[in-house]
Amino acid sequence: MSKYYLTTTLPYVNADPHVGFALEIVQADALARYHRLLGDDVAFNTGTDEHGQKIYQKSVEAGEEPQAYCDRYAAKFDGLKAALNLTYTRFIRTTDAHHVAAAQEFWRRCKAAGDIYKKQYRTKYCVGCELEKTDSELEDGRCPIHPKLPIELRDEENYFFRWSRSQQALLNHYAAHPDFVLPDFRLKEIRNFVAAGLQDFSISRLKAKMPWGIDVPDDPAHVMYVWFDALVNYVSTLGWPEDAANFAAFWGTDGAPNAVQVAGKDNLRQQSAMWQGMLLSAGLPLSKQVFIHGFITADGQKMSKSLGNVVNPYDLVATYGTDATRYFLLGAIPSYNDGDYTKALFEETYAARLANGIGNLAARVTTMAGKFSGGASPAKAEDRFATQALWTRYRDALDAFRFDDAVHAVEELVALCNQAIDVEAPWKKAKAGEDVGPFLYQLLEALRHAGLMLLPVIPQAAEKLLAALGVDASSVRLPRDAAWGLLAPGTKIESGVILFPRLDANS
Numbered sequence: 084m085s086k087y088y089l090t091t092t093l094p095y096v097n098a099d100p101h102v103g104f105a106l107e108i109v110q111a112d113a114l115a116r117y118h119r120l121l122g123d124d125v126a127f128n129t130g131t132d133e134h135g136q137k138i139y140q141k142s143v144e145a146g147e148e149p150q151a152y153c154d155r156y157a158a159k160f161d162g163l164k165a166a167l168n169l170t171y172t173r174f175i176r177t178t179d180a181h182h183v184a185a186a187q188e189f190w191r192r193c194k195a196a197g198d199i200y201k202k203q204y205r206t207k208y209c210v211g212c213e214l215e216k217t218d219s220e221l222e223d224g225r226c227p228i229h230p231k232l233p234i235e236l237r238d239e240e241n242y243f244f245r246w247s248r249s250q251q252a253l254l255n256h257y258a259a260h261p262d263f264v265l266p267d268f269r270l271k272e273i274r275n276f277v278a279a280g281l282q283d284f285s286i287s288r289l290k291a292k293m294p295w296g297i298d299v300p301d302d303p304a305h306v307m308y309v310w311f312d313a314l315v316n317y318v319s320t321l322g323w324p325e326d327a328a329n330f331a332a333f334w335g336t337d338g339a340p341n342a343v344q345v346a347g348k349d350n351l352r353q354q355s356a357m358w359q360g361m362l363l364s365a366g367l368p369l370s371k372q373v374f375i376h377g378f379i380t381a382d383g384q385k386m387s388k389s390l391g392n393v394v395n396p397y398d399l400v401a402t403y404g405t406d407a408t409r410y411f412l413l414g415a416i417p418s419y420n421d422g423d424y425t426k427a428l429f430e431e432t433y434a435a436r437l438a439n440g441i442g443n444l445a446a447r448v449t450t451m452a453g454k455f456s457g458g459a460s461p462a463k464a465e466d467r468f469a470t471q472a473l474w475t476r477y478r479d480a481l482d483a484f485r486f487d488d489a490v491h492a493v494e495e496l497v498a499l500c501n502q503a504i505d506v507e508a509p510w511k512k513a514k515a516g517e518d519v520g521p522f523l524y525q526l527l528e529a530l531r532h533a534g535l536m537l538l539p540v541i542p543q544a545a546e547k548l549l550a551a552l553g554v555d556a557s558s559v560r561l562p563r564d565a566a567w568g569l570l571a572p573g574t575k576i577e578s579g580v581i582l583f584p585r586l587d588a589n590s
Contacts, residue, residue: 135309
């Protein structure tokens with residue numbers, strides 16, 4: 084059994100969950116479910132990033148101790164597991180005692196490698212990004228990602244990470260692994276950034292000014308910079324450094340890496356260059372792959388509290404259901420680029436692609452089974468829908484993190500079935516005494532394939548569809564069950580299965 088490890092970024096607990104992070108965690112969950120269907124042993128990590136100045140300031144504003152503040156918000160993110168039907172196996176918090184110890188050990192290894200030193204420095208800093216900023220990264224003196232936050236000028240003594248030392252090793256790695264970062268234009272972006280020269284970055288803060296962080300080993304006057312601390316979660320969650328066997332099995336080795344990271348485009352530098360440089364310094368294998376997704380806007384505008392257009396995933400689930408929310412994020416939002424949420428687009432997706440798409444086909448075909456074959460699957464017939472070609476497209480799409488293309492492959496199969504029904508008009512043939520059994524089998528078997536493909540996307544509806552066809556979803560393994568003709572003749576078929584009811588006009 085192959086090991087497969089994937090992780091999301093850890094969202095800051097300075098605000099409620101928003102649909103942008105829901106996109107990331109649902110993408111990762113689709114990958115986890117897909118790899119389990121392939122028979123892989125999956126470790127799936129997410130959690131919360133709980134240190135740093137942003138968190139400290141928010142806790143002060145709320146009149147709470149930082150840990151109590153973090154506890155309250157971490158529960159909101161962990162609650163997404165039930166709301167979005169997620170299957171992560173680990174939920175790490177950067178305030179966990181084991182993570183704290185692991186981050187300190189990681190620091191010690193980088194320091195032993197000669198990559199941590201102390202110096203006085205002056206810089207411009209965006210608290211929203213928790214990153215230093217150069218003049219070229221600012222627009223009118225503001226961070227373009229957090230334009231409402233003033234840029235702070237920092238002048239203090241900090242510890243630094245010797246990132247500049249990683250430059251050539253990173254460039255060599257990018258050249259040797261052209262799919263290390265996907266999509267490819269993101270790899271080009273980070274390669275150009277690294278090629279322009281890496282600057283050592285600050286990895287500590289004076290505790291007297293910002294006390295909420297992990298203590299620097301052997302220097303209680305400093306706490307770790309939040310990014311240095313948080314990035315270590317990807318290995319600490321696997322039991323590193325104590326559980327060397329589990330770490331090697333899931334993170335992988337230099338010759339056989341396993342770790343896949345899913346992140347937003349604002350995390351490109353941190354995930355594909357900063358973290359990789361830190362791994363080099365600590366003597367650990369690099370990640371296998373980093374997938375970078377885009378942002379979600381709302382009605383064409385960046386989401387912000389001031390505009391009142393932040394979309395909460397809990398609200399979407401309460402109104403439209405878990406599967407509909409997952410389907411929109413995976414099928415209607417571009418996987419590689421930015422996408423836009425509007426209420427109208429969401430409801431159009433639900434009506435056209437769910438209720439009138441796979442939902443209508445499922446009801447239509449299972450009803451015909453009840454009418455024309457006594458509620459059971461007829462004798463086998465040959466594949467008329469070229470499902471193996473669609474499976475190839477589907478698998479290639481998920482292997483390349485093109486979730487929208489994978490969904491489109493299912494939608495193409497649905498469209499082919501509906502077109503065939505319109506052409507064949509089986510109700511007319513049955514009325515005329517013709518045998519519609521072979522055609523009905525082809526439709527039922529195509530429905531089974533659609534259900535299998537949809538298991539990582541809309542698991543509840545897919546399981547319901549497969550159950551109506553007599554298939555136990557818990558026993559499915561794709562290499563075997565993707566073959567045509569596995570629906571046994573005589574299998575009982577549930578008639579008129581309803582997957583997606585019509586939306587209430589007042590929704």
